[in-house]
Amino acid sequence: MSKPSSPAQRQMAALIEQLAPNEGYTRSLLDGVRFMRANHPLGRTPVLYEPMIVIVCQGSKRGYLADRVYHYDAQHYLVLSVPLPFSTETEATPEEPLLAISLRLDMTAIADLVMALDQEEPVPTPAAPMGIVSTPLDPMLADTTVRLLQALSSPREAQILGPGIVRELCYRVLIGAQGGAIRAALASQGHFGRIARALRRIHNDYEQALDVGTLAREAGLSLPTFHAHFKAVASTSPIQYIKSVRLHQARLLMIRDDLTAAAAGARVGYESASQFNREFKRLFGRSPGEETRAMKQAFALLPATQLEGIATTH
Structure with a gap:
């Protein structure tokens, strides 16, 4: 079981626990952003994910695609640049439920970000595009996620601040450890x-x-x-x-x-x-x-x- 290991992660988990009090998927106050909660472990289950970012704040999931295993937990997040059916396994208990936030990728907004990034700072060595990656959650991205969850706790802040924080979160993913592979995939070349x-x-x-x-x-x-x-x-x-x-x-x-x-x-x-x-x-x-x-x-x-x-x- 993967527990929140930093103050930011503990804050994320506390916020999601209140925003998603029931098991399953819960809509947020912002279109394209949802919360995921599981109170019990779930064996290997076929799922279909659309292009999205999934940040797990507590508990852990494993994704299986062919012979590859992708871990996403309190230390790693998952990014899909294309819609993919695969299978997942969930670790959770009633005392420590799985708590996560997912953000659907707006391809138009992402394309604008990729274009701006490539103009300012092209990827030094072109990376091979990847349709799915799991990568470590860095402190800056964790802080951005906390601020997004705080904004999503208020209808006014969700409407006024939410879209800008979502853009910042996508930016931080694109400049992260696997940003080159994600940018290459999203460039659709x-x-x-x-x-x-x-x-x-x-x-x-x-x-x-x-x-x-x-x-x-x-x-x-x-x-x-x-x-x-x-x-x-x-x-x-x-x-x-x-x-x-x-x-x-x-x-x-x-x-x-x-x-x-x-x-x-x-x-x-x-x-x-x-x-x-x-x-x-x-x-x-x-x-x-x-x-x-x-x-x-x-x-x-x-x-x-x-x-x-x-x-x-x-």
């Missing part, structure tokens, strides 16, 4: 950039008919080249990625919107209910109904908590 755009297209249009040949043409790549580079970035084939995105979205529809399996399957593009049920069980290891009941609490999405009066807590 070369083959990585073409695949990143294809991943975002699938992530945004999963309910539509998606043909791999069309995706390859849109990327300006031959089908074999598209397959090879797609697997290098996403660690899976385009067809499996499309299936995974659809099934993850269907799971959220059943958990958060109380849709039936048939309705959720149809919503994400499945014409056959039996095919949906079969592929769902293959990915999650349980039927849609069993999975929904088991994950209802862990994946709940709760409304924002307003805590006037703790914005300047120290």
